Amino acid sequence: MNRRHGSVVPVEAPYDDRLLHQRVVGGDESALGEVYDRLSPLIFGLSLRVTRDRLIAEDITQEVFLLFWERPLAYDPDRGTLRAWLATIAHRRAVDHVRAEERRRVSAIGPRLFEREPVRLEDTVLAADEAERVRQAVSALPDGLREAVELAYFGGRTYRQVGEELGVPEGTAKSRIRLALRRLAGALAEEEV
Structure with missing residues (x-):
């Protein structure tokens, strides 16, 4: 109108x-x-x-x-x-x-903002310890796998974006990420994380 x-x-x-x-x-x-x-x-x-x-x-x-x-x-x-x-x-x-x-x-x-349950010191220490073990396991990966996992999980990139940033096809990026996750799962399972 x-x-x-x-x-x-x-x-x-x-x-x-x-x-x-x-x-x-x-x-x-x-x-x-x-x-x-x-x-x-x-x-x-x-x-x-x-x-x-x-x-x-x-x-x-x-x-x-x-x-x-x-x-x-x-x-x-x-x-x-x-x-x-x-x-x-x-x-x-x-x-x-x-x-x-x-x-x-x-x-x-929202609900988590209002939780009144105190954070236990031992939970905080355990979480920090687990985070450090994960960081160490990621840093022990070969460069190509480490970069792919860091871009995808810490950088929030899609498979396609990981491939573009690494200069590899999307399928290769996906394979690297899956292989890296398998290796991380194995390494962390050994440490009972």
Whole structure:
């Protein structure tokens, strides 16, 4: 809707949007494919910018187009373009996801903030000792395995990112990490950690 001199003026969607919309309302899957081909990069990019997570952005993109397919009459071509309508839905879903994740994270941390149980000195000493043993076991790994594990677990990198940083294929990075974890498990089991 546009405002002109205090009144609301409807914004009509382009003829192309109207035609595609009518075809989707009629159950034409190829029309949905055309809309998807044209607008999915926008919807995915918008979702990715908000969530910063490729998998979540892919899910949101799929949800938006599924909603359009299942409820095409929810879109009103007289109120704006299909592009704007789908982008608005994607943005709302992405923001909802981010907010839900934040609530989940806070609710998981929140109860621990108010625990009244005192920390026992022996638990603190044992935890520090175990952490030191893990650090020693990691430092004893061969360079390629150590670097891969440090990037993945201490640096928070994905397999792909580890591969890029080490200059190796993603599969090689994954293999190095798995081998390193097996070796660490063996070494720490010997020490009963």
